[in-house]
Amino acid sequence: MIKLFVGLGNPGSEYEATRHNAGFWWVDALARDLKVNFAPERSYHGFAARATVHGQPVWLLEPQTFMNLSGKSVAALARFFKIAPEEILVVHDELDVVPGQAKLKFGGSHAGHNGLRDIHAQLGTGDYWRLRLGIGHPGVKSEVVNWVLKKPLKEQREAIDDAVARTLHAVPALLAGEMEKATLLIHTSKPPRPKPPRREPGDDGTPAAT
Template sequence: MGTTAWLLVGLGNPGAKYAQTRHNVGFWWIDAFAEEQETDFKPAAKFFGDFARVNWYGHNVLLLKPTIFMNHSGQAVLALLNYYQLSPERLLIIHDDLDLPPGSAKLKRSGGHGGHNGLRDIINRLGRRDFLRLRLGIGHPGSSQGVVNYVLNRPSAADQQAIEAAIAAGLEVLPEVLADDIEKAMHRLHSQL
């Protein structure tokens, strides 16, 4: 695959029922990138997801949207990493984050799962946590009892607009991410939102 290959995985739940929900903002981001690149996802059973591949400024970029439920995301990530013999150091997971307000986007390398079932499964299956994450803020309902209902529903119009701005900001720093200039990407991203 070469040293410049990257795997970008947007997290979400499959099916029309979940498409517009807060928990699927990882899918929204990766769909926006694929649309920019004028590429389409194709079903790939061996990766448990929809897969696309682009050459972007000399980088092989593999895109994956798992088509299994969020709490099994690690199965899809591990299948693709193993197939292409990629290191998790070349993995970017894009996911929703309850701890950030809508409109916020943060890059983070390593860390825990913060209660996110997709991240929990990825960490468990990889046996490591030192991969890169793009955290897209969706806000918090205010109580832990309301979290499931909150993430599985649509954002308000104002929150939707804020999330879309965060998605655009995340896409803008992707050149630095793929060039392994994570510090520069973080600085740019964290200072503009």
């Protein structure tokens, strides 16, 4: 089962709405669902919250170390509470997934993500779970840094928020350790279809010329 949910992002109001903070958005939503509040925890270098689900403690964590030192926070809490890497889910922004989609995976490389890179180093392994929230790619590698540190367009943010809401439905399975079920829920959930245009009385549905 997952005992520690980590959302990755950068601290400070100037980064709050940027693409790199998608992990924070997800864990904030989970905290609301579980009706818990984050509090600063100096020992874990971040904001942490604890919930009890079916008699078991569950931790939520938002490292406040800046992205490239996220592992310092994750490892501190995991080691103190003896949480194994395979019991950790890290939620982060993903360039190679489009906004509105999400992917669950176990292990693998950090693929250049600085937050994952440091978590790998601090845990000494890449064998933990990741929930990859799509933010899309700018199309040019040289623009990646500016892309992740900027706010998404309105429709992109709405798509990411939809993905957050949908993937939260997998939390009971994650908590129960039913990882195949959780993967199926996350990977088969589809963005809502756009609503058809409203027809006025007498409209035959043919678009007007523009």
